[in-house]
Amino acid sequence: MNFLKRALLSTVRKKGKSIILLVVIFILGNLMAGSIAVKQATTNVEETIKNKLGAEARVDYDWNNIGEDDDIPQLDQETVDKIGKLEGVKYYEYNLYTWLNSKEYESYCGPDCTMGGMGEGADFEFYGVQIPSIVDISENKIALSEGRVFKQNEIDEGKPVALVSTLFAEMNNLHVGDTLSFSMNVYSWEDVDDMGYPKVVSTKDYTFELIGIFDASLSVKEETDDNMGMVDYSMTQRIYVPNNVITSINDWSYEENKKFNDFGEEYENFTEIIPTYYLKDASQLDSFREASADLLPKGFTMSISSDAYDSVAGPISFISWLATGILYISIGATILILGLVVILFLRDRRHEFGIYLSIGVKKWKIVAQVVIEVLVVGIIALTLSLFSGKELANGVSQKMIEQQVINNDNGMIYYATGPGGGGSGYVDQNEVLDTYEVTLDADYIVMLYLIGLGTLLISSIAPTVYVVRLKPRKVLM
Known part of the structure; x- marks a missing residue:
């Protein structure tokens, strides 16, 4: 009988332990699934709003670096044209x-x-x-x-x-x-x-x-x-x-x-x-600002259209920060708790592993069997947590956002870096919050399985050191 078949039979026959393992992974999986779902939702909000704000960069006066006795700085045409030749610029205009x-x-x-x-x-x-x-x-x-x-x-x-x-x-x-x-x-x-x-x-x-x-x-x-x-x-x-x-x-x-x-x-x-630069893609705004900083004379700075997002994204940013923290905590907790659970189960199977070793079964096959047993149960638990974690994340995050809005004094923020301050760069906080939606999309599913399975592998491989150190004679005596 090969190790794969032994792993599947062990999972089915030892129902009690398999159910305990399933429940543990399901609970921890909900934490990971929920935090991943919230993180994906906040990322989608940021991308949507920043795309709506456009890909504009505008030169502004940097009043923090202009002294009371300094003359108001002037931008010459040569500098304007040099910045306009930077990578990603579609065209530029001054008015x-x-x-x-x-x-x-x-x-x-x-x-x-x-x-x-x-x-x-x-x-x-x-x-x-x-x-x-x-x-x-x-x-x-x-x-x-x-x-x-x-x-x-x-x-x-x-x-x-x-x-x-x-x-x-x-x-x-x-x-x-x-x-x-x-x-x-x-x-x-x-x-x-x-x-x-x-x-x-x-x-x-x-x-x-x-x-x-x-x-x-x-x-x-x-x-x-x-x-x-x-x-x-x-x-x-x-x-x-x-x-x-x-x-x-x-x-x-x-x-x-x-x-x-x-x-x-x-x-x-x-x-x-005061020129405004229109870029081909909003994702190039940050790198463009960094590149233009070396060309702008003292007294000038570059503001970008996506800066407006930070003005109205307080509740979303807080939820994103919290979700990231919970994700890291849940990964650490899964590795620790699941590792301890697997070690306890392995101690009860010392004689089983001793027999395998005594009949010549390779230690790596025993390790593989343990990993497969954990992964089979883990995949089922992660699949269940896909749906429950999403619903949990949606309910909790919506409540937290509502509370953040109540505590936030910023009702409506208007901001645009385009010429004259008009145009598409109009964003209010309610528009940002309306864009927030926890969805069961491909990115969420892939991310959960990647992080979840990676965590399960670490959790199950680490305790198998215990198996490797087993001596058949001591176990069976």
């Missing part, structure tokens, strides 16, 4: 901006809310772009609904052409081909009115051809109790123009301000270049 005034148009700020069209008018954000196709369209933050995007010569030459949102166009009865009229006002802080407001001392009118209308609804979330009505409508008010248009407007404003205001010798025509 200049300014504000122009209009007494003709109303500004959309939400349902039943409008601003402008009376008195001094309203100010509108003019947002410069360098890439003709408009990155916000490529990144699905807005969608072109009418007209066209920019042409390369319009970008290069700073042509007065613009795109506005559908809400802005509808509110002001605008269509593709219309002419938009705005003005830049310069105020004198030396000459104020009776209310203390500075007077307008210089004005320049600007007209733009409306070449396109975009839908910004992709970047606007509905007002709900979850986000407490904190809805960002900035994308609906944005007006896209070439970067060079912004430069010429700001240059004129700078020269006029020097005429009417004494801002001191330190007043400079400062052009702020």
